[in-house]
Amino acid sequence: MRRFIQSQTHLAGIVVLVLFGLLYLLIGPVNHLMFRTYALDLGAYTHASWCYGHGILPDRSLFRADTDPMLSDHFDLMLMLWSPLTWVFGEWTLLLVQISAVLFGALGVLRLTRSITGDAVISILAMSAMLGFFGVFTALSFDYHSNVVAAMFLPWWLLAHKQGHKTWSWVFLILMLVAKENMGIWLFAVCLASLALPFLREVRVRTLLFQAALSLMWSLVVIRLIMPWLDSSGEYHLANAFLPKDPMSAGLLDLLMPLIHDVNGAHPLGDRIKLEWYLVIFVSGGWALIRNWPYLVMSLPLIAQKMLHQDPAKWGLFDQYSVEFAVILPLAAFTWIARMPD
Numbered sequence: 001m002r003r004f005i006q007s008q009t010h011l012a013g014i015v016v017l018v019l020f021g022l023l024y025l026l027i028g029p030v031n032h033l034m035f036r037t038y039a040l041d042l043g044a045y046t047h048a049s050w051c052y053g054h055g056i057l058p059d060r061s062l063f064r065a066d067t068d069p070m071l072s073d074h075f076d077l078m079l080m081l082w083s084p085l086t087w088v089f090g091e092w093t094l095l096l097v098q099i100s101a102v103l104f105g106a107l108g109v110l111r112l113t114r115s116i117t118g119d120a121v122i123s124i125l126a127m128s129a130m131l132g133f134f135g136v137f138t139a140l141s142f143d144y145h146s147n148v149v150a151a152m153f154l155p156w157w158l159l160a161h162k163q164g165h166k167t168w169s170w171v172f173l174i175l176m177l178v179a180k181e182n183m184g185i186w187l188f189a190v191c192l193a194s195l196a197l198p199f200l201r202e203v204r205v206r207t208l209l210f211q212a213a214l215s216l217m218w219s220l221v222v223i224r225l226i227m228p229w230l231d232s233s234g235e236y237h238l239a240n241a242f243l244p245k246d247p248m249s250a251g252l253l254d255l256l257m258p259l260i261h262d263v264n265g266a267h268p269l270g271d272r273i274k275l276e277w278y279l280v281i282f283v284s285g286g287w288a289l290i291r292n293w294p295y296l297v298m299s300l301p302l303i304a305q306k307m308l309h310q311d312p313a314k315w316g317l318f319d320q321y322s323v324e325f326a327v328i329l330p331l332a333a334f335t336w337i338a339r340m341p342d
């Protein structure tokens with residue numbers, strides 16, 4: 001079986017992609033057909049894409065009692081890229097874009113792991129693990145978010161660096177940055193952690209450091225300056241969404257405890273929600289983060305933004321709040337497995 005897969009890599013990869021693609025089409029689009037998708041964010045973002053496609057700057061009056069620009073809610077420039085597609089696919093555009101992006105990201109995982117390990121079996125398994133990750137299904141089930149699309153460019157960004165394609169590394173970095181205002185915080189950690197990846201030892205350190213600095217600067221400028229300027233309140237509307245509210249006066253324990261339990265005690269199931277997420281992540285490949293520590297560094301901003309949020313809906317297994325791990329965990333697990341003695 002192993003020799004067969006080795007000799008039929010392209011066919012096996014196509015079969016896996018087609019099967020998962022068909023499966024995804026039976027989830028989000030079917031839910032949309034049955035009126036089971038979410039007006040916010042899928043509906044609001046579809047409307048925003050339609051507006052961009054018709055030369056109109058969308059506002060957020062669909063879900064807030066004001067007419068501030070849509071960019072004041074989430075600084076998502078990626079919707080502008082897909083806006084011409086609304087002329088062809090209409091209300092289905094973002095669902096199809098999101099599914100296509102996941103398949104594209106899976107192909108990137110396949111190409112990257114094959115380039116790192118030289119093993120067709122490992123690369124097929126890594127791609128399958130990514131496509132079957134729980135966070136992909138929860139993200140595709142009833143909604144659209146540009147950070148889902150952006151996360152799928154990560155393996156291609158790593159592959160571009162590995163193969164010395166500096167221009168493409170910048171293209172993929174920019175595509176990820178423009179998806180959401182906080183992407184730069186994550187990519188800052190990703191760039192720094194990539195310095196320690198064995199397969200990127202030949203990459204110029206200066207390039208990764210510059211990309212790390214640019215990523216962090218992008219998020220800081222957008223969150224601290226641009227979005228408050230666009231918002232009629234003069235503030236970033238998610239500024240008070242995280243715990244603790246006064247980190248400068250909080251002790252180390254106060255900063256760390258919200259990562260594992262609900263410090264307010266307002267949600268009796270809070271501890272179990274967070275524990276459940278950690279356990280599922282661990283069995284889904286999170287154990288490899290201990291063995292392959294650069295990927296753990298990449299994960300830290302994601303975990304912090306997830307668990308320090310005041311909204312319990314962000315803590316668990318639902319929605320799109322775990323989708324970045326669909327790329328990180330298979331890469332961490334299967335590149336480590338490939339280094340093990342036979």
